[in-house]
Amino acid sequence: MISFSHSRTVADSLREYGRGIAGGLMFSTPLLYTMEVWWSGFLLHPGRILLYVVITFGLLMIYNRFVGLRRDANLLEVAIDSMEEMGIGFVVAAGVLWLTGRISGDLTVEEMIGMVSMEAMTIAIGVSVGTAQLGISKGSNSGVSGEDDEKEEPQYLPQVAIALCGAVLFAANVAATEEVEVIAMESTPSRLLLILLTSLGLTALILHFAGFRGSDKHVMRGSFYLGLRGMITTYAVALFASAAMLYLFGKLDDMPLEFVVGQIVVLAFPAVLGASAGRLLLQAGGADHA
Amino acid sequence: MPPSSNSSERNRKNWLEWTVFVVSGLFVLSTAGFLAKQALFEKESPPKMEIRLGEVIRSAWEWEVPVTVTNRGNEVASDVQIEVQAESQEGIKIATFTVPYLPKKATRHGSVSFQGDEPVFHFTGRVAGYSRP
Numbered sequence: 241m242i243s244f245s246h247s248r249t250v251a252d253s254l255r256e257y258g259r260g261i262a263g264g265l266m267f268s269t270p271l272l273y274t275m276e277v278w279w280s281g282f283l284l285h286p287g288r289i290l291l292y293v294v295i296t297f298g299l300l301m302i303y304n305r306f307v308g309l310r311r312d313a314n315l316l317e318v319a320i321d322s323m324e325e326m327g328i329g330f331v332v333a334a335g336v337l338w339l340t341g342r343i344s345g346d347l348t349v350e351e352m353i354g355m356v357s358m359e360a361m362t363i364a365i366g367v368s369v370g371t372a373q374l375g376i377s378k379g380s381n382s383g384v385s386g387e388d389d390e391k392e393e394p395q396y397l398p399q400v401a402i403a404l405c406g407a408v409l410f411a412a413n414v415a416a417t418e419e420v421e422v423i424a425m426e427s428t429p430s431r432l433l434l435i436l437l438t439s440l441g442l443t444a445l446i447l448h449f450a451g452f453r454g455s456d457k458h459v460m461r462g463s464f465y466l467g468l469r470g471m472i473t474t475y476a477v478a479l480f481a482s483a484a485m486l487y488l489f490g491k492l493d494d495m496p497l498e499f500v501v502g503q504i505v506v507l508a509f510p511a512v513l514g515a516s517a518g519r520l521l522l523q524a525g526g527a528d529h530a
Numbered sequence: 531m532p533p534s535s536n537s538s539e540r541n542r543k544n545w546l547e548w549t550v551f552v553v554s555g556l557f558v559l560s561t562a563g564f565l566a567k568q569a570l571f572e573k574e575s576p577p578k579m580e581i582r583l584g585e586v587i588r589s590a591w592e593w594e595v596p597v598t599v600t601n602r603g604n605e606v607a608s609d610v611q612i613e614v615q616a617e618s619q620e621g622i623k624i625a626t627f628t629v630p631y632l633p634k635k636a637t638r639h640g641s642v643s644f645q646g647d648e649p650v651f652h653f654t655g656r657v658a659g660y661s662r663p
Contacts, residue, residue, distance in 0.1 A: 243541060243542075244541045244542060244543060245541060246541050247541040247542055247543075247544075248543075248544060248547070249544065250544050250545070250546045253544060253546045253547050253550075254546065257550065279631060282606055282631070282633035282634070282636070283606055283631075283633075283663055285569065286564075286565040286566075286568035286569040286572075287565070287566075287568075287569030287570075289565050290562060290565040290566055290569060293558070293561070293562055293565070294562075297558075320543075320551055323551060323554050323555050323558060324547070324550050324551050324554045325554075326554060326557075326558050327550065327551075327553060327554020327555065327556075327557045327558055328550070328554065330554075330557045330558065330561065331557070346637075347636070348633065348634075348635050348636050349564075350568065350633070350634065350635065351633050351636060353561055353564055353565070356561075357561055357565070
């Protein structure tokens with residue numbers, strides 16, 4: 241018999257699922273109303289959609305392992321919760337797409353599965369975040385595993401992982417749209433450099449100067465080198481998340497390198513907000529997600 | 531009853547959580563299996579369009595022709611231009627419309643209309659062009 245880190249009543253579970261659904265819708269409504277995401281369901285190769293599903297499951301595992309669950313949850317429990325969140329993502333995506341008339345009996349099964357899959361991934365991440373962050377805090381057993389109290393140093397790799405979750409959450413809302421391509425096409429190299437420098441400046445502002453809640457707990461400080469490392473790492477995570485999301489949405493296929501780099505820099509601007517401010521918000525407060 | 535986290539007791543998921551997990555697993559695994567099957571076993575083939583004209587609707591000054599277009603190929607076609615010709619004693623008239631996207635194996639419906647009161651002898655439809663996104 242499997243032993244878990246907690247027991248919940250059915251009523252508590254229902255409340256948790258409700259928070260998850262609310263969180264999923266909060267973070268993914270822009271995508272549910274974006275035509276390019278609907279179309280990506282049939283434009284993209286099924287293998288790429290499958291890759292998106294697998295990567296999202298990995299992100300859910302990362303988030304649940306480091307932020308969403310109590311630190312005594314084992315890998316099996318993390319996997320079970322991640323599977324639940326992804327399943328809820330599928331159901332919510334299908335429900336909203338049907339409600340808005342995007343899927344119906346007129347479509348082929350391939351079209352419906354593709355559309356629902358592309359929408360469900362961001363919803364699933366939102367479900368995970370909503371479940372963990374939107375409840376009433378009952379105790380101090382949530383938060384990054386290993387960071388037991390405010391005096392302990394934040395852990396580097398877990399923070400990088402959570403930054404990646406935040407970056408993907410922000411980047412996914414924009415990556416599928418044509419606007420990223422248009423901005424990249426119309427931007428000169430000097431303008432792209434300016435966007436890059438502005439992104440770095442925003443990262444520094446959010447992590448070190450703006451006094452964001454949680455920055456004293458989750459951002460490494462102590463020396464100029466640590467601060468610089470954090471800033472560079474956060475932006476690198478944003479660039480990686482942007483490249484990945486653009487690739488998954490087919491925006492980089494058969495494009496010249498110059499345009500590829502331009503799109504990544506353009507998308508990294510919102511992604512870095514997720515990697516920095518989003519990372520802190522994802523770890524702020526939170527319920528006893530058990 | 532508040533949630534229990536006593537490590538000395540065996541903690542369990544309730545029936546609702548197990549149900550959600552099983553249903554979620556079915557959704558996720560069946561979707562992943564479907565996508566994997568498509569990715570691995572479906573051979574790529576270019577779009578292959580098939581047009582059917584429906585029953586013509588005649589009013590005083592107008593002929594409306596329903597059109598159904600199906601993509602039998604294994605690739606999406608975009609900007610599919612449908613052309614319908616109406617042949618009458620006065621000559622040939624052409625009406626067109628465009629389907630933004632026609633996914634593989636998908637069907638889309640539209641219609642064209644011709645104005646005039648002369649008898650029309652023959653309607654023909656064809657795909658005038660499309661692009662591959």
